[in-house]
Amino acid sequence: MPSVNKQSLREEFDQLKGKFEDLSNEGKISPEAIVLFQSMIMLFELLIAIFMEKKIRKNNRNSSIPSSQTGKDSTSTDSRTNGKGKKYNGVLSENTRTVETAQLAKVKDCKFCGEVLDDTPAIEYERRTKIDIIFEKVVSHVDAEIKVCPRCNMQNKGRFPEDMSGPLQYGSGIKGYVVNLLVAQMISLKRAQQLIQTLIGQVLSEATILKYVIQLYYALEVWEQSSIEQLLQIPSMHVDETSLRVDRKNHWIHVYSAGDITLKFLHPKRGLEAIEEIGIIPRYGGVVIHDCWQSYLSYDHCGHGLCGSHLLRELTFIVDSNGYAWASKMKDLLQVNCVIIAKRQSKQLAEQEYKKLQKRYRNILTRGEKELPPIPPKQNGKRGKIAKSDAHNLWERLKKHETAVLLFAKLPHVPFTNNRAERDLRMTKVKQKVSGCFRRSLYAKAYCRISSYLQTMANKGYNPLVAIQMAFSGQIYADRCE
Known part of the structure; x- marks a missing residue:
C-alpha cells in the first residue's frame, strides 16, 4: 500500500x-x-481520524505493546522502584558452610641484592583472596537394629527419625534447591533434573520434584490468608492481570500488590467473576490503581486511580496519528505535574495547586471537544455502537474519570503509574516462554502462590533459596515474618 x-x-x-x-x-x-x-464532511472527518490511527504503528512508546517496558515511577513512595533489583538482607541458607584458610607467602631473600631476610620482621602484609565453591553431597545412613526377644520370641526394630519414612528420601537442601530452580530461576523441569543429577549423581523423577512443589504450595496456605488480611489494611493497592496457558486453555493470573506484599491468583476468567471469587477487591476500602479495566471500575465502594503511564502512551499515539493539540497539551500537563510531585517529599499538590490543575485539565478537554470531528447521530433501527476513533474514546475516558486520573496529585500514597503490578507479572510471561504451559491447574496455582511468596520475601530482603527453606521448616510462622 x-x-x-x-x-x-x-x-x-x-x-x-x-x-x-x-x-x-x-x-x-x-x-x-x-x-x-x-x-x-462530518463523516469524512471521522473517517480521516480513524484512517490516520490505523496508519500509525503501535509500539511500547505510544501504546501498551508491551506494557512491561515502562520507565521508573518517581511519584511512588515505594523505595524499591530503582530498577536495579531487590536488595537482599545477607541471610545465608542453613545448609551452607564456609571453610576459610590463610597461607603465608614468606620473603626469604632480597630480590635486589640477595641479602637473606629470614630473621627480618615484616613491616606489613598485603592480602589477596580467592573465593570458590565446592559442591558436597551429604549422605546420612540410619541403621535400625532388629532384635528377637528371647522371652516372647517377637521381633523388634529400632525407630527411624520422623523425616525418614521410607528407604530413600531427600533433605530440605535438595527440596529447596529444586523448587528454587523451577519457580525463582524459571528453569524447565528437564533441565532441573539434569542439574541435580550433575550435583548428586542421582536422577530425581518428575513426580518427586512436582511433589515438593505441591508440598510447598500447601505449606504456604496460612501465609497467603495472612497476607490477604494485611493487604486489606494498606491504603492503596496495585492490580493487573495477564494471560497464562493451562492445559491448552487460556487462563488469567490476577495480581494484587501493595507495600511488601505481592499476591497472584489463577482463574479461568478475567472479569467480574474472577474478582468476586478471589474476594479481595469486594472487601477492600482503599484506592485501587489499575489501567481502567471496566471490571475494576464497577466497584464504587473503593477509590480508583488510573495508570498515568498507559494514558501517556495513548496520548502519544493520538499526537502521532492525528496531531491533535489537546492531546499534546494533556500529555505535557500530566508529565509536568508528575515531575513536580516526584520532587516533593510530600508526594502531593497543595489544595490551591490541585484546583489549578483541575481547571487546566478541564480547559484542555473543552478545547479538545471542539478539535475532534463530531460523531454522527445514531440512526433509528440500527444496532450496535457508533464507530468512534481512539481519540474520541480516550477523550471520553479522560472526561468521565477525571478524579481517578488526577488522584496521584491529591493523595500521597497513590503513585502516577501502575508499574508495580506490571513488574510483579513480568516474570510470569518469562515462565510461560520457558515452560510453554502448565499441564494441570493445580501446578499453575502452586506457581502463583509460591512465586507470590518469593516476591514478597524478596521485598523484605530474603534470597529465594533462604525463603523456600524457611517455608519448608515453618520458620516463617515461628518468626512471624509473613
Missing part, C-alpha cells in the same frame, strides 16, 4: 472544506445540497 502524507491529506481536506463554506456563504449551493455536504 502506498504511503500517505497525513499533513498534506489534512491540508487538502481543509481547503475543500473552506471552498464549500465560501460557496455556501455566496448562496451558490442549494439548502438541500448544504445539508447533504455537511453530513458528508
Whole structure:
C-alpha cells in the first residue's frame, strides 16, 4: 500500500472544506445540497481520524505493546522502584558452610641484592583472596537394629527419625534447591533434573520434584490468608492481570500488590467473576490503581486511580496519528505535574495547586471537544455502537474519570503509574516462554502462590533459596515474618 502524507491529506481536506463554506456563504449551493455536504464532511472527518490511527504503528512508546517496558515511577513512595533489583538482607541458607584458610607467602631473600631476610620482621602484609565453591553431597545412613526377644520370641526394630519414612528420601537442601530452580530461576523441569543429577549423581523423577512443589504450595496456605488480611489494611493497592496457558486453555493470573506484599491468583476468567471469587477487591476500602479495566471500575465502594503511564502512551499515539493539540497539551500537563510531585517529599499538590490543575485539565478537554470531528447521530433501527476513533474514546475516558486520573496529585500514597503490578507479572510471561504451559491447574496455582511468596520475601530482603527453606521448616510462622 502506498504511503500517505497525513499533513498534506489534512491540508487538502481543509481547503475543500473552506471552498464549500465560501460557496455556501455566496448562496451558490442549494439548502438541500448544504445539508447533504455537511453530513458528508462530518463523516469524512471521522473517517480521516480513524484512517490516520490505523496508519500509525503501535509500539511500547505510544501504546501498551508491551506494557512491561515502562520507565521508573518517581511519584511512588515505594523505595524499591530503582530498577536495579531487590536488595537482599545477607541471610545465608542453613545448609551452607564456609571453610576459610590463610597461607603465608614468606620473603626469604632480597630480590635486589640477595641479602637473606629470614630473621627480618615484616613491616606489613598485603592480602589477596580467592573465593570458590565446592559442591558436597551429604549422605546420612540410619541403621535400625532388629532384635528377637528371647522371652516372647517377637521381633523388634529400632525407630527411624520422623523425616525418614521410607528407604530413600531427600533433605530440605535438595527440596529447596529444586523448587528454587523451577519457580525463582524459571528453569524447565528437564533441565532441573539434569542439574541435580550433575550435583548428586542421582536422577530425581518428575513426580518427586512436582511433589515438593505441591508440598510447598500447601505449606504456604496460612501465609497467603495472612497476607490477604494485611493487604486489606494498606491504603492503596496495585492490580493487573495477564494471560497464562493451562492445559491448552487460556487462563488469567490476577495480581494484587501493595507495600511488601505481592499476591497472584489463577482463574479461568478475567472479569467480574474472577474478582468476586478471589474476594479481595469486594472487601477492600482503599484506592485501587489499575489501567481502567471496566471490571475494576464497577466497584464504587473503593477509590480508583488510573495508570498515568498507559494514558501517556495513548496520548502519544493520538499526537502521532492525528496531531491533535489537546492531546499534546494533556500529555505535557500530566508529565509536568508528575515531575513536580516526584520532587516533593510530600508526594502531593497543595489544595490551591490541585484546583489549578483541575481547571487546566478541564480547559484542555473543552478545547479538545471542539478539535475532534463530531460523531454522527445514531440512526433509528440500527444496532450496535457508533464507530468512534481512539481519540474520541480516550477523550471520553479522560472526561468521565477525571478524579481517578488526577488522584496521584491529591493523595500521597497513590503513585502516577501502575508499574508495580506490571513488574510483579513480568516474570510470569518469562515462565510461560520457558515452560510453554502448565499441564494441570493445580501446578499453575502452586506457581502463583509460591512465586507470590518469593516476591514478597524478596521485598523484605530474603534470597529465594533462604525463603523456600524457611517455608519448608515453618520458620516463617515461628518468626512471624509473613
